[in-house]
Amino acid sequence: MAETLHKRKAKAINIYRKACKACGICIAFCPSKSLGTDELGYPVVANLDTCTACNLCVDRCPDLAIEIIKETDNKPEKKGDEDGKK
Ligand code: SF4
Numbered sequence: 754m755a756e757t758l759h760k761r762k763a764k765a766i767n768i769y770r771k772a773c774k775a776c777g778i779c780i781a782f783c784p785s786k787s788l789g790t791d792e793l794g795y796p797v798v799a800n801l802d803t804c805t806a807c808n809l810c811v812d813r814c815p816d817l818a819i820e821i822i823k824e825t826d827n828k829p830e831k832k833g834d835e836d837g838k839k
């Protein structure tokens with residue numbers, strides 16, 4: 754079935770661990786439980802599909818340590834293993 758919904762959505766959630774102090778604010782404010790924690794308490798992406806790109810986590814982060822790339826953003830995504838590597 755083709756996706757025809759125009760719901761706001763995130764293409765990526767970038768967490769900059771060097772800037773992050775694991776305060777948990779972003780996780781607490783996320784209304785869609787898109788963020789979870791790793792064993793050290795740092796935020797991780799728990800479910801990118803549920804993220805609505807509401808930006809609450811970005812707005813509440815005191816350390817500018819989290820970034821939402823919206824589906825409409827034209828920022829180049831970091832290439833992973835699709836980049837010609839075998
Ligand atoms: S943009 Fe909104 S829904 Fe997505 S991770 Fe941040 S708070 Fe959660």
Ligand code: SF4
Pocket residue numbers: 768772773774775776777778779780795796813814815816817818819
């Ligand atoms: S609010 Fe910012 S500093 Fe706090 S856990 Fe989230 S990303 Fe890290």
